[in-house]
Amino acid sequence: MNRFIIVAVTLTLAQIKLPAATADYVILLHGLGRTPVSMKRVEWTLQKQNYRVINVAYPSTRMSIQDAADRLLGEVLKSRTTDPAVKIHFVAHSLGGIILRQYLSNHKIENLGRVVMLAPPNHGSELVDRLRSNRFYRFATGPAGQQLGTSGVPNQLGPANFELGIIAGDRSLNPLFSSWISGADEGQVSVDRTNMPGAELLVVHHSHTWMAWSKRVNSATVQFLRTGSFGE
Numbered sequence: 001m002n003r004f005i006i007v008a009v010t011l012t013l014a015q016i017k018l019p020a021a022t023a024d025y026v027i028l029l030h031g032l033g034r035t036p037v038s039m040k041r042v043e044w045t046l047q048k049q050n051y052r053v054i055n056v057a058y059p060s061t062r063m064s065i066q067d068a069a070d071r072l073l074g075e076v077l078k079s080r081t082t083d084p085a086v087k088i089h090f091v092a093h094s095l096g097g098i099i100l101r102q103y104l105s106n107h108k109i110e111n112l113g114r115v116v117m118l119a120p121p122n123h124g125s126e127l128v129d130r131l132r133s134n135r136f137y138r139f140a141t142g143p144a145g146q147q148l149g150t151s152g153v154p155n156q157l158g159p160a161n162f163e164l165g166i167i168a169g170d171r172s173l174n175p176l177f178s179s180w181i182s183g184a185d186e187g188q189v190s191v192d193r194t195n196m197p198g199a200e201l202l203v204v205h206h207s208h209t210w211m212a213w214s215k216r217v218n219s220a221t222v223q224f225l226r227t228g229s230f231g232e
Contacts, residue, residue, distance in 0.1 A: 029096025087113030124150035
């Protein structure tokens, strides 16, 4: 019986695909008011592709965009990406993409790879313009939530001087919010306000909040990290 258990455990371990020591890093940055759990399917998908995945936890509702970029992301890069011989890629949802852009506006990552942003408010959100004075919104979203309007931090940052793929959604689950947003949207950000010059844009029929759990989104993310194109 013991011999059978040992053989079974050995076979199970042999089937687990562990990241190679020479594999690229992928840093995951979740959105406003979310946790690393919201990026779990992305994490699992990329681990199966043998990437070294770093699913970052940060208090998104208690930090400004600048603090999250300079203090938190800077520390993650310093302490957890210690192999300079491989690339550092990013997959960022919503606010996470703005935090990355903020960091790159003041710092250079020598071995920066490719970046995929999911529903990023790269030109701010009209929804924030409408809600920013609401007490509940201010309490729920904190300093960063006040910075994501159409005249806020995103529009003060520079161009994307890196390989960037953007996945935007056009399916809203909130008709009221969508009525405050111009053009196709996913309930929080319009397709047009996600895009940036030089980026490759993929539009999927999906909502903002659950985009990172979409099988199609995850497949497209892997494709872009591997090739630099969504291939569609």
